[in-house]
Amino acid sequence: MIVCHCNKVTSNDIDDAVCCLKRECPQAVLCPEDVYAELGACPQCCNCFPLAEKLIQESVLKFVAKSGFESGMNPALMPQNLA
Ligand code: FES
Numbered sequence: 729m730i731v732c733h734c735n736k737v738t739s740n741d742i743d744d745a746v747c748c749l750k751r752e753c754p755q756a757v758l759c760p761e762d763v764y765a766e767l768g769a770c771p772q773c774c775n776c777f778p779l780a781e782k783l784i785q786e787s788v789l790k791f792v793a794k795s796g797f798e799s800g801m802n803p804a805l806m807p808q809n810l811a
Pocket of ligand 1: 777
């Protein structure tokens with residue numbers, strides 16, 4: 729799905745960039761500007777930012793769920809292990 733029409737950024741691009749950035753710095757708090765910079769994109773109208781922020785949050789949660797154990801999170805507290 730296209731998220732940013734100015735830069736042709738897709739939801740998959742955002743997911744990939746979030747994974748890259750979180751691998752480099754697991755404690756990083758990411759905003760659309762950070763993610764777009766990772767993609768070599770430059771925000772223009774910023775109309776996409778509300779959706780981009782939502783997708784970034786979802787990507788961070790996916791990243792933590794996949795790699796939480798490696799990053800020091802207690803696996804018992806990871807979303808997929810909570811009943
Ligand atoms: S739609 Fe993303 S910067 Fe314009």
